[in-house]
Amino acid sequence: MSLPKPVMRGLLGKRLRLHLPLAFAFALTCAAAVKFGVTEPRKRAYAEFYKNYDATKEFNNMREAGVFESVRPSGE
Template sequence: MRNLLLNKTKKDFAIALIIASTAAIAYKFGVQERRRSTFQEFYRTYDADKSYERMKKMGVFDSVNKMVEEGHLTK
């Protein structure tokens, strides 16, 4: 019974450390790396000018459409 709390705390701390490390490694490889590769693929093929023109034609930018009508920008 001597040092029971101390010994149990050491054991519980070691178990918690192992579980937390395992969860962190699983998150890194299961979520973070997959997300990173998805973003890299997206930005490798992303054309900002093409996307801007598509959104402008759809009327997303109200101020751009007004500037085109006023003659400040050309289509």
């Protein structure tokens, strides 16, 4: 009793008919998960931060703290 020969003709086409749509579905699912799980919350966090952000006030605070070498504090 011997094993039957495997069918090799058309094997790639048969496998691709199954795996190609699955791969596309998986890729789209992962892309949607990243978009709605990472980028959208990050956009909202940035928008919330910059809603009340005052760049001039922040610059003056850093200048007073001595962060910059080329800018003197306003008291000098």
